Amino acid sequence: MKDFVQKGTKIICIGRNYAKHAAELGNQVPSEPFYFIKPTTCYVENGGDIIYHKITKNLHHELELGVVVGRKMSRVPKEDVMAHVAGYCISNDVTCRDLQEKCKSERKPWSISKCLDTHCAVGPFIPASELSHNNIEMVLKVNGEVRQSTNTKNMLFDVPTLLEYVNRHITLLPGDLVQTGTPEGVGPMHVGDIVTLSIPGVSEASFKIIDDC
Amino acid sequence: QSTGSSGINAEYGDFVRAGSKIVCVGRNYAKHAKELGNALPTKPLLFTKPTTCYVTNGGKVKYPTITNDLHYEVELGVVIGKRASQVPIEEIMNHVAGYAISVDITCRDIQEDCKKERSPWTMAKCLDTFCPVGEFIPSERIDPLNTEVLLKVNNELKQHGNTKDMIFSVPTLIEYINRHITLLPGDLVLTGTPEGVGPLQRGDEIYAAIPGVTEATFTVE
Numbered sequence: 451m452k453d454f455v456q457k458g459t460k461i462i463c464i465g466r467n468y469a470k471h472a473a474e475l476g477n478q479v480p481s482e483p484f485y486f487i488k489p490t491t492c493y494v495e496n497g498g499d500i501i502y503h504k505i506t507k508n509l510h511h512e513l514e515l516g517v518v519v520g521r522k523m524s525r526v527p528k529e530d531v532m533a534h535v536a537g538y539c540i541s542n543d544v545t546c547r548d549l550q551e552k553c554k555s556e557r558k559p560w561s562i563s564k565c566l567d568t569h570c571a572v573g574p575f576i577p578a579s580e581l582s583h584n585n586i587e588m589v590l591k592v593n594g595e596v597r598q599s600t601n602t603k604n605m606l607f608d609v610p611t612l613l614e615y616v617n618r619h620i621t622l623l624p625g626d627l628v629q630t631g632t633p634e635g636v637g638p639m640h641v642g643d644i645v646t647l648s649i650p651g652v653s654e655a656s657f658k659i660i661d662d663c
Numbered sequence: 664q665s666t667g668s669s670g671i672n673a674e675y676g677d678f679v680r681a682g683s684k685i686v687c688v689g690r691n692y693a694k695h696a697k698e699l700g701n702a703l704p705t706k707p708l709l710f711t712k713p714t715t716c717y718v719t720n721g722g723k724v725k726y727p728t729i730t731n732d733l734h735y736e737v738e739l740g741v742v743i744g745k746r747a748s749q750v751p752i753e754e755i756m757n758h759v760a761g762y763a764i765s766v767d768i769t770c771r772d773i774q775e776d777c778k779k780e781r782s783p784w785t786m787a788k789c790l791d792t793f794c795p796v797g798e799f800i801p802s803e804r805i806d807p808l809n810t811e812v813l814l815k816v817n818n819e820l821k822q823h824g825n826t827k828d829m830i831f832s833v834p835t836l837i838e839y840i841n842r843h844i845t846l847l848p849g850d851l852v853l854t855g856t857p858e859g860v861g862p863l864q865r866g867d868e869i870y871a872a873i874p875g876v877t878e879a880t881f882t883v884e
């Protein structure tokens with residue numbers, strides 16, 4: 451599933467899956483996973499540009515492990531979900547933080563803060579055999595400075611739990627991506643910044659933030 | 664992929680298979696905003712549904728176990744025919760291939776919880792079978808500024824509106840969306856629902872139509 455960006459139909463994004471990230475944004479830790487969906491027009495691949503859309507004044511990075519679905523999944527039980535996974539990628543769930551705060555205070559959907567073009571930056575496909583989902587180091591740097599760093603063992607809900615929960619009510623198709631939440635350390639990016647995502651020793655991707663013309 | 668002389672991608676007819684997403688507009692009819700106790704929006708309210716929501720004419724809408732208040736919302740769907748990104752309003756309708764009568768299925772109770780908790784509307788709007796749609800109708804058959812949409816449940820009329828009552832017109836909506844979210848051939852835009860939304864029960868038959876143009880039926884199971 452090397453071409454998941456072209457083949458997939460949607461991007462499922464899990465929220466509040468690391469305790470310290472929930473805390474840093476003043477949120478409660480959830481009792482079950484919650485998620486939102488980004489369309490595939492959000493994709494930007496390694497080496498591409500992330501657009502600082504003119505409707506936001508506070509564009510944030512969010513480092514996430516992406517899980518690439520390999521086989522169609524609908525109501526697959528937890529013990530079988532990992533057999534449906536093709537692999538992983540390192541990703542950045544780009545967020546317009548000010549618009550998200552406005553959506554929350556107005557009790558509206560989050561789409562305008564999460565679903566804009568180029569707001570799902572992804573590294574290359576990593577086959578499932580290369581990683582253990584619950585022991586992956588990930589790092590995000592802005593202009594060479596570490597901003598976020600974690601291990602997926604810190605997730606509140608692990609990858610099999612997340613996949614089973616989503617696939618109860620929403621069918622996952624080959625190439626679909628599930629972003630599994632971000633650790634603490636989210637923060638702003640500015641036009642001209644270079645953002646690098648990595649799984650040390652395994653995968654790296656970088657992106658430039660550009661103006662919305 | 665073939666394109667016509669207008670540059671419109673001819674896969675739009677099979678939009679359910681060809682499209683990449685469904686972009687939905689909320690609170691676009693004043694009386695519907697009022698019936699749910701919502702303020703009128705100053706800008707279009709957007710959310711998205713994935714394509715796994717699609718059900719075609721004759722198909723079944725699944726009543727999920729997690730809700731006790733599944734609602735219908737009849738909407739005019741707009742099918743994109745040509746890629747649109749930052750296209751200005753005077754040209755935007757050149758990117759529309761046609762229309763489809765659509766129903767935005769909603770878990771009303773879950774939506775209320777999402778609003779209280781200030782969380783995304785995903786579980787209220789995005790579940791499998793939550794976007795029943797009729798056939799593709801070419802654009803020349805519809806005036807988006809003056810189109811009737813109606814919905815019946817078990818043969819009883821529930822919603823009967825006209826797009827002329829929209830707060831934001833179809834061209835305004837599509838231009839607004841395409842400023843920051845690229846629309847691709849086959850993508851569907853749901854343009855809001857008139858007043859009269861209400862609950863469905865398992866076994867109900869939903870009939871959605873643009874009178875004289877198109878109709879579609881779905882059953883709830």
